Amino acid sequence: MTKVLGLTGGIATGKSTVSRFLHQQGAVVIDGDLVARQVVAPHQPGLARLVAAFGPTILAPDGTLKRAQLGQMVFGHPAAEAKLNGILGPLIHQEIVWQLTQARQAGVRLVILDVPLLYEGGYETLCDAVMVVQVSAATQLRRLMARNGYDETTAHQRINAQWPLAKKAARAQVVINNEGSVAQTHHQVMAWLFQWLLPVWYN
Template identity: 40%
Template sequence: MSRFILGLTGGIGSGKSAASDYIAEQGIAIVDADVIAREVVAPGTEGLKEIKAHFGPEVIDESGALIRSQLRQRVFDNPDEKAWINQLLHPLIRQQILAQLEQAQSAYVVLVAPLLLENGLDELCDRVLVIDVDEQTQLARTQKRDQASEEQVAAIIASQIDRATRLSKADDIVSNEDDLRALYHQLDKLHAHYLELASQK
């Protein structure tokens, strides 16, 4: 693939969506792994049929959609079930990611994925941009956004790659401790840099 691909990641509550939304406003195509992960288990998909066959009808609601919270509970504390679901979904998600990266028409394309580094998706990218905040900010923002308990958020943070490792794998780091204007200012500079890199590819 000859186009320039930027991988964008960060821990939960770091502001990945705010960053990718702003980059999208600059006319850049966004491929969002979270959106794709929902699409591959939408009603009527092969992915959802396999989940229903494996976990039973209780993980599906009346409208035929996956009850995510139910599935999450089933796999969260069960390594075997987690491995099963990952083996099913990762190839489906990766296939869609590759197709969407291929179809992107902008100067460069951004692959947004919370588990970019954990799932080895960074190998598809020319550069990795990490949106960074400290753990206290992650906790506070996610609790407020998702109405979740501190324990729930802490468990999610613990299941992700640790901050030091994430930062060590980054080519570019944007701090999002401040307001959106500060975030956008940093992104403007990087956007200009990425356009330049993309034009050389």
């Protein structure tokens, strides 16, 4: 029986750390960010649709997408963001559903659906449970500025472009506090997984 755990959080809260740990424990991870890159790879329909919508300047000389340039064109512009999401959203959803189907057919026991905008995109409907990785607002801001080199204003803009962490946490089955050490985070994850999966797999 395949169980699907949705994994999400906010930007710079440490979701990727948890995702890597779960992969090391043997779970199959479907990475939403990776899927988003795959659907806009050269010769993919997603890239052609983006060029038609936003113009050829978003292409590098080698035919790949200039992700940073496209991001500058759409971030903070609701109409452009809606256009981008309208193009890529269905393609990403289709690929994720296909990968989930393949995992179930292969008899995979635990699939991690690692999607930053899991709730925003309605992906919780594909999951048996959702795990949210959370830190304080101050920690999130500090980590994002350090990781991406953003100034405080830009960092706030990026954080505010997503659902508030509290809203995600309120809908999740488990919230992982990532304020402490990596070992402490891993312990929380494994303790909850043990309680969640043991009755399902062994009763």
